[in-house]
Structure formats: structure tokens, C-alpha cells
Amino acid sequence: xxxxxxxxxxxxxxxxxxxxxxxxxxxxxxxxxxxxxxxxxxxxxxxxxxxxxxxxxxxxxxxxxxxxxxxxxxxxxxxxxxxxxxxxxxxxxxxxxxxxxxxxxxxxxxxxxxxxxxxxxxxxxxxxxxxxxxxxxxxxxxxxxxxxxxxxxxxxxxxxxxxxxxxxxxxxxxxxxxxxxxxxxxxxxxxxxxxxxxxxxxxxxxxxxxxxxxxxxxxxxxxxxxxxxxxxxxxxxxxxxxxxxxxxxxxx
Numbered sequence: 232x233x234x235x236x237x238x239x240x241x242x243x244x245x246x247x248x249x250x251x252x253x254x255x256x257x258x259x260x261x262x263x264x265x266x267x268x269x270x271x272x273x274x275x276x277x278x279x280x281x282x283x284x285x286x287x288x289x290x291x292x293x294x295x296x297x298x299x300x301x302x303x304x305x306x307x308x309x310x311x312x313x314x315x316x317x318x319x320x321x322x323x324x325x326x327x328x329x330x331x332x333x334x335x336x337x338x339x340x341x342x343x344x345x346x347x348x349x350x351x352x353x354x355x356x357x358x359x360x361x362x363x364x365x366x367x368x369x370x371x372x373x374x375x376x377x378x379x380x381x382x383x384x385x386x387x388x389x390x391x392x393x394x395x396x397x398x399x400x401x402x403x404x405x406x407x408x409x410x411x412x413x414x415x416x417x418x419x420x421x422x423x424x425x426x427x428x429x430x431x432x433x434x435x436x437x438x439x440x441x442x443x444x445x446x447x448x449x450x451x452x453x454x455x456x457x458x459x460x461x462x463x464x465x466x467x468x469x470x471x472x473x474x475x476x477x478x479x480x481x482x483x
Contacts (some may be wrong), residue, residue: 233272235347255267256261260473261470263465263468263469264459264465266319266465266468267461267463267464267465269469270316270464271461271463273312274312274457274458274461276337277302277308277309277312278302278404278450278454279301280300280301281301281302281309281450281453282450283300284297284300284301284444285443285447285450288443288446289443289446290444292461301387302449302453302454303446303449303450303452303453305357306355306357309453310354310355311355312354312457313354313456313457313460314351314354315460316336316457316460316464317347317348317350317351317354317460318347318351319344319347319459319464320467321469322344323349323464323468324341324343324344324347324470325340325341325344327340327467327471327472328340328341328344328472329341330471332472336398336480339395339398339448340441343395346391357369359380359383360380360468362377362379362383363374363377363378363379363380364379365379366379366382366383367379370382370462374429374430375426375427375429375430376426376431377429377430377432378425378428378432380437381422381426381429384421384422384425385422388418388422399411402470403470403473403474405469406466406469406470406473409461409463409465409466409469409471410466413445413459413462413463413466414459414460414463415459416455416456416458416462417455417457417459417460417463419455419459420451420452420453420454420455420459420461421452421455422458424448424449424451424452424455425452427448427451427452428445428448428452429450431444431445431448433445438441440459
């Protein structure tokens with residue numbers, strides 16, 4: 232019997248719906264789990280390639296396209312992916328703000344969207360690194376603060392957290408928990424692991440220089456940032472599904 236044949240009396244086989252299906256001008260059907268799983272799969276592939284690059288640096292084995300695959304480098308494939316994640320988050324934030332129902336504030340969502348757009352631009356251009364040498368020289372910073380931009384980063388995060396805490400507390404409990412988890416992952420990577428990496432970094436010319444500990448810390452840093460943004464994207468898709476009356480986001 233053919234695998235597609237059906238005994239009489241049973242309903243015909245129905246092929247599964249695709250993860251994203253257009254359904255008119257104002258309605259889109261989205262599988263947020265499919266999106267997050269796809270993003271997670273890409274992250275896993277990039278991580279495997281990055282670890283191969285780290286291994287090649289440590290062992291001296293030649294590996295093609297090192298600079299294009301190393302997560303701590305700039306203007307390469309991991310940077311492009313991280314920037315795309317941030318841009319997707321910015322787009323979803325703007326969409327939430329534009330679909331806010333009557334009485335729901337839209338301005339915080341749109342401000343957050345612009346913030347993520349700025350973070351995406353910084354991720355692509357590495358502008359925060361321009362602060363490292365001037366601040367380190369001006370304040371004689373070393374150790375965990377060798378990458379001195381984190382001083383500015385900590386201050387910005389503190390002000391941002393204080394300004395948006397009331398907004399966070401007004402969100403539905405599940406959305407609030409996911410947002411807080413995403414923020415902890417991202418900030419823990421971008422600032423926390425950056426400081427760990429700074430304390431492990433060895434300048435060129437250091438006798439017996441060993442960069443493997445720093446490279447592993449940088450790996451954790453970049454991974455936490457990517458995962459944090461993906462948790463945030465999932466939270467936004469869930470929030471849209473539950474609150475936006477004109478947008479149908481279906482989770483499978």
C-alpha cells in the first residue's frame with residue numbers, strides 16, 4: 232500500500248502548514264517557535280565554526296576564513312548575524328508599539344525600538360570600542376576595566392533600567408519574566424563577560440602569552456548576547472500574539 236493511501240472512513244491526509252503564511256493585508260500567521268529554533272540552529276552552527284577557529288589559533292593549525300568566522304572579530308559573519316537579530320528585535324518592538332490597543336502606551340515600545348536600532352548600528356560598526364584607549368589612558372584603567380568602554384556601558388544600563396523599570400512592571404507576568412531573562416543574558420554577556428575577558432587579556436609582547444582563556448571568555452560573551460536577543464525576540468512574538476488584535480501570531 233502506498234504511504235499516502237488512506238483506509239476508507241478516515242479523513243484525508245493534510246500537509247502541515249508552513250511556518251509563515253500570508254493571510255491578507257493585516258493578518259500574518261507566524262510560528263515563533265519555528266523562528267527561534269531556526270535562529271538557535273544558526274547560532275549553533277556559528278558557534279561550532281568559531282570554536283574550530285579558536286582551536287586552530289591555539290594549535291597553530293591552518294583554518295580557512297578565520298577572520299570571517301571568529302565571533303570576537305568585527306565585520307564578519309557572526310557580526311552580521313548579531314546585527315540582524317538586533318534589527319529584528321527593533322522591528323518587532325516598533326510593531327508592538329504601532330499595534331498597541333486603546334489606552335496602552337506606544338511610546339516606550341517605539342523608544343525601545345530606536346534603542347535596539349542604535350545597538351544594532353554599534354554592533355555592526357563597533358563604535359563603543361573607540362572609547363577603550365582614551366578612557367583607559369585618562370583614568371589609568373586596567374584589569375577588569377581594561378576595556379574601558381564598560382564604565383560608560385554600566386552607567387547607561389543603570390540609567391536605562393531605572394527609566395524603564397515602571398514600564399517593565401506593567402507588562403504581563405510572562406512577558407516581564409522573559410524580558411528580564413533576556414536582559415540578564417545580554418547584559419551579562421556584553422558587560423559581565425567583557426570584564427572577565429579584559430582581566431584575562433594579555434597584551435602583545437607578554438612573555439608566554441596565552442590567549443586561549445580570553446578567547447573562551449569572548450566565546451561565552453558573544454553566545455550570551457546572541458541567546459539574550461533570541462529570548463527577547465521570542466518574548467516579543469508571544470506578546471504580539473497575546474495582545475495585538477490585528478495580528479495573529481500562532482505558536483506551534
